[in-house]
Amino acid sequence: VVLLAGCNGGTVDRHALTNDTATLDSIASDGALLAHNAARGKTTINFTREQAKALKIQASNFADALAKRSALASIKQRVRAKAKDASTLAAVLDRLQEDPSDREVATAAEQELSKLGGCP
Amino acid sequence: VSKVFGLALGILAAIGGFVDIGDLVFNTAAGATFGYELAWVIPIGVLGIIVYSEMCGRVAAVSGMAVFDAIRERVGFKAALGALVSSEVVNLMTLACEIGGVAIALQLLSGLPYRWLILIAVVAFVVIIWVTSFEWIERLFGYGGLCMLVFAVAAVKAGPDWAEVGKGFVPHIAQNDPALYLYFVIGLLGAAMTPYEVYFYSSGGVEEEWGPKDIGMNRANAIVGYGLGGTLSIALMIVGATVFLGHGISPEHLGTIALGSGDTLGKFGLLIALVGILFAVGGASIDTVFAGAYNLAQFCGWEWGRYRSPRGAPRFTLTWFVLLVLAMGIVMTGVDPVVLTEYAVIFSVVALPLTYLPILLVANDRAYMGRYGNGRLANVLGVIYLVVIMVVAVTAIPLLILTNTGQN
Numbered sequence: 001v002v003l004l005a006g007c008n009g010g011t012v013d014r015h016a017l018t019n020d021t022a023t024l025d026s027i028a029s030d031g032a033l034l035a036h037n038a039a040r041g042k043t044t045i046n047f048t049r050e051q052a053k054a055l056k057i058q059a060s061n062f063a064d065a066l067a068k069r070s071a072l073a074s075i076k077q078r079v080r081a082k083a084k085d086a087s088t089l090a091a092v093l094d095r096l097q098e099d100p101s102d103r104e105v106a107t108a109a110e111q112e113l114s115k116l117g118g119c120p
Numbered sequence: 121v122s123k124v125f126g127l128a129l130g131i132l133a134a135i136g137g138f139v140d141i142g143d144l145v146f147n148t149a150a151g152a153t154f155g156y157e158l159a160w161v162i163p164i165g166v167l168g169i170i171v172y173s174e175m176c177g178r179v180a181a182v183s184g185m186a187v188f189d190a191i192r193e194r195v196g197f198k199a200a201l202g203a204l205v206s207s208e209v210v211n212l213m214t215l216a217c218e219i220g221g222v223a224i225a226l227q228l229l230s231g232l233p234y235r236w237l238i239l240i241a242v243v244a245f246v247v248i249i250w251v252t253s254f255e256w257i258e259r260l261f262g263y264g265g266l267c268m269l270v271f272a273v274a275a276v277k278a279g280p281d282w283a284e285v286g287k288g289f290v291p292h293i294a295q296n297d298p299a300l301y302l303y304f305v306i307g308l309l310g311a312a313m314t315p316y317e318v319y320f321y322s323s324g325g326v327e328e329e330w331g332p333k334d335i336g337m338n339r340a341n342a343i344v345g346y347g348l349g350g351t352l353s354i355a356l357m358i359v360g361a362t363v364f365l366g367h368g369i370s371p372e373h374l375g376t377i378a379l380g381s382g383d384t385l386g387k388f389g390l391l392i393a394l395v396g397i398l399f400a401v402g403g404a405s406i407d408t409v410f411a412g413a414y415n416l417a418q419f420c421g422w423e424w425g426r427y428r429s430p431r432g433a434p435r436f437t438l439t440w441f442v443l444l445v446l447a448m449g450i451v452m453t454g455v456d457p458v459v460l461t462e463y464a465v466i467f468s469v470v471a472l473p474l475t476y477l478p479i480l481l482v483a484n485d486r487a488y489m490g491r492y493g494n495g496r497l498a499n500v501l502g503v504i505y506l507v508v509i510m511v512v513a514v515t516a517i518p519l520l521i522l523t524n525t526g527q528n
Contacts, residue, residue, distance in 0.1 A: 019524075019527055022370075023527075025368055026368060026369050026370040026372070029367045029368045029369045030367075030369045030371070030372075030373070030376050032367070033367055033369065033379060033383060034378075036383075037379065037382055037383055037390075041387065042381055042382050042383070042386045042387050042390065042432075043379070043390055044229075044387060044390070044391065045231075046228065046229060046230060047228050047229075047230035047375065047382075047394070049231060049375070050228050050231060050372065050375065051228065051375040051379070052229050054373050054375060055373070058361060058372070077149060087251070092468075114235060117367075117368065118368070
């Protein structure tokens, strides 16, 4: 699962961290776009729930992998910080999944996810 | 009326075969990563599949030979066995991706559990193939898949910079990350010229008993059908560029691709996109499972075809059933269909030369083709594409490794 999530195995080096960071930003931005559309009634409840769930699982896999994998000493702190970011991301997506019809939840999720993803 | 039905074969091949999960993934991801810079690859891929589909359709119409008949006769047993094994492996991978794609589309529409939907999809395919005629399968998936046109509407409504889109059709190499750029070039070509399309197309022509009088219809099928598919590929790339690139999104889920339409056209656009994906990927599942059964039956010299009853072609029937069950088993393991799609497309590129070379040889053989053999234009294009395919086949795996499956 870790491999398929694009996390690679083994020790996290700078290159892997850069890739994982980019993927996490993409997941957050993807979630922000979903929340943006959900907040404006442009999605269905089923779609919002299932899409948020898919993104949440991806973020959770990253959170687990980044928290557990060994990392180069010079970047260990950054790797663990990314693991926390991934957990936060998963938690926000979980709220969206649990309340797919609530536009206020979606609006709040959009703001948080935009911030996490560094959306323009 | 029969001409309209004939064209349905082309529409099915275009929507169900051309726009499959591979096209959805690679075209949208290419737009989201490089904007319109890779647009030039799409017409090249579309022309390639038109050239070879027209050729294999003509061979089917004149000689009654489908692609694997030609392969078996032309490249010898060992090479044909190699082609069979590689094509069946790629077909099975592709089928698993398509079934997974159907289940994901159903899940996004219904909210039901994914694994149950995989089972439901496979049972539905068995029932449809068993009880429905070839014509009705064409109609069901061909016309249902036309919902994919919503992506063309979304692409226009998204308001791309058409001058930039136009510039994308001028072939060039991107300065930014050329290895990843070339990986996408290969993926886009592979998605456009995937081998199962010609297996299905030529065998469908034999099933429909095309004769020399149908050569004009075959040409129209190939040009209109695949041309339509190519337009949709461009639309997917534009949606990827306009909706996802600016947000920094790398679309790794089918739901994200559908959201590209929803973001532009609202809830209705989202639903139509999901239905379109369902039918396009469902049609591609049928094409792929038939292609796998056709290949094995033609290689072994068995009775084959949907125009025979299941009892009339028992080993052919057993083959498509087993392929469906095996593909279901693969998807049930939990493998991500989108990730698997990338591998399936890249591996299919490696199998391309063994598929297309025999078609070119037979289409040039006057003993089979008489006065319907390749003309100068078909030969020039055929040889150029064969060279392109060989170069692409050799570089596909190294680029897959070098770019970490396009992740870099």
